[in-house]
Structures are given as structure tokens and as C-alpha cells.
Amino acid sequence: MTKKRGWLLERTVRAVDTAGRPLDVTVGVAKDHRGLLRLAVGIGNANDPESGPTALFGFDDGTGPSFIGLCRQMLADMIKRGGA
Numbered sequence: 732m733t734k735k736r737g738w739l740l741e742r743t744v745r746a747v748d749t750a751g752r753p754l755d756v757t758v759g760v761a762k763d764h765r766g767l768l769r770l771a772v773g774i775g776n777a778n779d780p781e782s783g784p785t786a787l788f789g790f791d792d793g794t795g796p797s798f799i800g801l802c803r804q805m806l807a808d809m810i811k812r813g814g815a
Contacts, residue, residue, distance in 0.1 A: 736761075736773055736781055752776070754783070763787050770798055 735743060741759030748754055754776050761771040775783035788798040 735775075736771075736785070738771055739768070741771075761785070761787065772798075 735741070735755070736757055736759070738757075738759040738761040741757050741761075743755050743757040746754055746756050754774060757771075757773040757775070759771050759773075760768055763769050769787040769789060771785055771787050773781075773783060773785040775781055
């Protein structure tokens, strides 16, 4: 997909919310207010992808769980419960 949020790198996938409404989830690399590179996750409705919030995550620095680490844990938990 083409860039929609103007980040340095980004990829967007179509998903649905818990009520079944379509939305776009964009992940990428963006700069924070200090100019540091961060992992970015944005959620917007399918008709206006920039409409929703963006969350910026630091890279794992050993001070706590990283975003990627939490996603891995959630995927493992979902598989244990029989999810796909």
C-alpha cells in the first residue's frame, strides 16, 4: 500500500474491530518529538486511515517488555487457547 501516515517506513493491513467494522492498522518506523526512531502503530477507520491514534514504542532496552515481546506472548497465549 502507499504511505498514508507519512512515516519513514510503513505497512498497512485491513482488519476489523470487535464489532466487525473495517479498519486499517499501520505499523512502521517514525521519529518521535526528539527525532529518535520508534516503532509506530496507528489505527484508523478504513475510509480515513489517519483518523485514529498513533502509539510510539521504544526499542527493547532491557528495562521491561518490548512491544514485539508482548505480541509474541499474546500469540503464544492465543495458540494455547486454540486460536489461529
